[in-house]
Amino acid sequence: MAATAKKAKEEISNPDEDRSTICLPDRDAKIAEIAYRKAENRDFEPGHELEDWLEAEQEFLL
Template identity: 75%
Template sequence: MAKKAKEEVANTEENRSTIYLPDRNAKIAERAYYKAEGRGFTPGYELEDWLEAEQEFLL
């Protein structure tokens, strides 16, 4: 019985540290937005902003 309880706690802790795709993309999009805002929303840098934000997020 105690072993099963420990496994459930471990699984719950593991789930808290998991970042689901919609959350991940939303956080990257927010970072990319602030990068674009810092440039005054100059067009043509959208992909660069996204890739830089994604790289920062992964670090």
């Protein structure tokens, strides 16, 4: 049982783990914030929502 607990602890605290990943709700929230700023900068003119979102995704990924 001690070996199982030790292995579980190693998996949780693995220093080689990629910490640059971001969970999807956080990713979407950040993209939404960028898209909101784009809409705000053009005084929320309608009809550009998808464009704002797609541009925000690209900016987020850079």
